[in-house]
Amino acid sequence: MPSSRDQSVETIQRELTAFARRARATAARTHPQLSLVSFTLLAHLADQRGCRATDLAAHYMLDKSTVSRQVAALEKLGFVERRPDPDDQRVQVLHPTPLGYETLASVAASRRAAFQERLADWSEQDLARFAEYLVRYGRASTRPRS
Amino acid sequence: MPSSRDQSVETIQRELTAFARRARATAARTHPQLSLVSFTLLAHLADQRGCRATDLAAHYMLDKSTVSRQVAALEKLGFVERRPDPDDQRVQVLHPTPLGYETLASVAASRRAAFQERLADWSEQDLARFAEYLVRYGRASTRPRS
DNA sequence: TCGGATGGTTGTATAGTACAACGTGACTGC
DNA sequence: GCAGTCACGTTGTACTATACAACCATCCGA
Numbered sequence: 159m160p161s162s163r164d165q166s167v168e169t170i171q172r173e174l175t176a177f178a179r180r181a182r183a184t185a186a187r188t189h190p191q192l193s194l195v196s197f198t199l200l201a202h203l204a205d206q207r208g209c210r211a212t213d214l215a216a217h218y219m220l221d222k223s224t225v226s227r228q229v230a231a232l233e234k235l236g237f238v239e240r241r242p243d244p245d246d247q248r249v250q251v252l253h254p255t256p257l258g259y260e261t262l263a264s265v266a267a268s269r270r271a272a273f274q275e276r277l278a279d280w281s282e283q284d285l286a287r288f289a290e291y292l293v294r295y296g297r298a299s300t301r302p303r304s
Numbered sequence: 305m306p307s308s309r310d311q312s313v314e315t316i317q318r319e320l321t322a323f324a325r326r327a328r329a330t331a332a333r334t335h336p337q338l339s340l341v342s343f344t345l346l347a348h349l350a351d352q353r354g355c356r357a358t359d360l361a362a363h364y365m366l367d368k369s370t371v372s373r374q375v376a377a378l379e380k381l382g383f384v385e386r387r388p389d390p391d392d393q394r395v396q397v398l399h400p401t402p403l404g405y406e407t408l409a410s411v412a413a414s415r416r417a418a419f420q421e422r423l424a425d426w427s428e429q430d431l432a433r434f435a436e437y438l439v440r441y442g443r444a445s446t447r448p449r450s
Numbered sequence: 451t452c453g454g455a456t457g458g459t460t461g462t463a464t465a466g467t468a469c470a471a472c473g474t475g476a477c478t479g480c
Numbered sequence: 481g482c483a484g485t486c487a488c489g490t491t492g493t494a495c496t497a498t499a500c501a502a503c504c505a506t507c508c509g510a
């Protein structure tokens with residue numbers, strides 16, 4: 159017999175996967191310039207004030223070749239630039255360009271607006287709790303398993 | 305100045321998109337036989353005790369061509385069968401085969417186990433609330449916008 | 451009965467991804 | 481200081497999921 163705990167887990171699983179299914183499509187549709195992946199990588203660069211391709215790959219569990227191509231695309235669009243690392247000639251430190259920061263801000267704003275609309279009728283407390291649960295879940299699923 | 309409300313929305317957005325990024329990859333890795341999309345479609349068929357391709361497309365916001373191909377793949381693997389609709393010759397009602405039900409159950413179980421592991425140290429109440437929030441969010445993002 | 455709507459398939463193009471092979475540079479033990 | 485190994489990144493190749501458009505077959509309402 160499924161416990162209520164099992165049922166909650168089942169629901170969480172179903173809803174999160176459903177979200178995953180939709181996310182890419184809607185992102186692609188609303189922001190043809192900056193796909194979900196590109197957006198995320200660029201946002202990470204902005205957040206970290208620059209980092210290496212390898213760091214991106216590790217953080218997002220992507221193959222380095224994938225990151226290499228995504229970064230190349232972002233560079234072609236003028237959203238990131240590569241700076242040599244003085245300490246290690248192999249390394250290119252990636253930074254958003256001013257245009258990159260601009261575009262990021264604009265996409266983030268409109269994306270935020272879409273979320274705001276969906277979350278418009280939530281109480282502040284519910285929002286805070288939902289956010290907290292998601293962070294907690296995210297930590298659990300990125301943390302290296304023992 | 306960002307309100308605490310804004311910050312919660314920001315966090316929810318970030319975490320949900322991060323989840324979306326990982327979901328497909330891990331699904332593909334752990335269950336090469338049944339991708340995230342195939343799994344979801346098959347699960348829907350099981351849930352509904354059969355439905356039409358068009359219904360799947362509408363429900364998951366996928367193009368009918370995408371569904372057509374996914375279903376063809378599932379059929380090739382022996383997981384679904386098509387039954388003619390006596391009332392409408394255009395329609396093929398899709399049903400999981402016994403093998404489909406079996407595979408679905410096994411993949412669902414192992415997927416559930418992975419979630420269980422991540423959610424192991426959550427209280428029952430937190431799980432219930434998290435599930436409720438996700439359902440609420442899901443309704444908001446699939447509901448046709450006014 | 452004809453014209454539009456509906457269900458489905460197929461052709462074509464694209465994005466995102468992985469894996470493998472490679473080149474170059476850095477580090478380590480001897 | 482040199483050989484072997486490791487780390488960083490690129491490129492070749494292949495595959496999956498996806499959309500859009502063109503199409504065929506069927507259904508239905510005026």
